[in-house]
């Protein structure tokens with residue numbers, strides 16, 4: 442059964458010019474990109490997207506980082522898309538990814554635990570919520586649409 446997940450190239454991935462290689466990796470891995478949008482997230486939008494992390498000590502830094510530059514948001518589709526995209530991006534900490542999963546996307550382009558270049562929904566519930574968050578409602582973080 443086909444499934445959708447939300448993928449994001451974070452500010453460090455865009456700034457590091459990794460967009461094309463990441464998109465090629467996505468397509469070579471059998472996903473289709475069904476929607477795509479470039480956003481510049483403001484702090485309020487980041488706080489809302491990452492609401493589950495609001496009480497964490499790293500939250501203020503996360504909000505600043507995620508609003509520091511444009512992000513590319515994509516909806517990916519294939520059989521088992523949610524788990525397969527998480528596997529392809531590798532562990533959260535890019536330093537750890539370089540050791541344990543050197544062919545993962547985070548090993549290739551991530552910098553550290555925070556600046557890990559990509560995001561992926563972690564469950565079907567998260568995927569639904571995150572796709573809805575960016576594509577089924579107007580957002581104050583909206584910049585432009587490329588699909």
Ligand code: CMP
Pocket residue numbers: 494499503533554555556557559560561
């Ligand atoms: P992601 O899993 O996409 O969503 C939550 C983000 O918070 C995570 O990627 C990292 O960018 C960041 N993050 C998670 N844990 C930490 C941490 N312990 N310290 C700093 N940043 C973190």
